[in-house]
Amino acid sequence: NAGVTQTPKFRVLKTGQSMTLLCAQDMNHEYMYWYRQDPGMGLRLIHYSVGEGTTAKGEVPDGYNVSRLKKQNFLLGLESAAPSQTSVYFCASLKTGTYDEQFFGPGTRLTVL
């Protein structure tokens, strides 16, 4: 099993550009999450999904959109990137019915100039 993978690993955008971050998991987990990590701020939840076709807002959803068209994939979109979105983005997944660990991907480092 590859676990949770994230694409791309690094990206540099100019202000106003758009991009999509892809998260994929091969563990058949129902729940998936997108977080951003900023120095001194810990991890903050952007959006999450409790199943295919469902999404919900987290703590810091503004400027982001998500889609969960397939159970194994969770996409995070930035329609018009801003310097404030420079961050490291982590995806995670969790199996329903357990309160077990969230499995994290390796992260995507995004810089918006």
Place this chain on the structure above:
Amino acid sequence: AQSVTQLGSHVSVSEGALVLLRCNYSSSVPPYLFWYVQYPNQGLQLLLKYTTGATLVKGINGFEAEFKKSETSFHLTKPSAHMSDAAEYFCAVSLNSGNTPLVFGKGTRLSVIA
């Protein structure tokens, strides 16, 4: 709403010394509590968790944590620090509903001095 406070953004210990990382939580219902570790340029990895039952929880790499309801604390300890323990540590809380995302503390960076 739940919240997590980690006291000390940076803790430095000597190799072989006790490691103590502090975590206090706020929750209106009995919480599930977690400690995660993040090594440089990596994702997060679960160290240990408390859900129900025994309040002293043992995790990987010799770490343990004790859930103290009266103090709303879940401090992480290790008797003897090793150089490889240098990392960032995050405490997290969730309601015990199985459907509530984790709320993370801001993290504590542990440095180990030879």
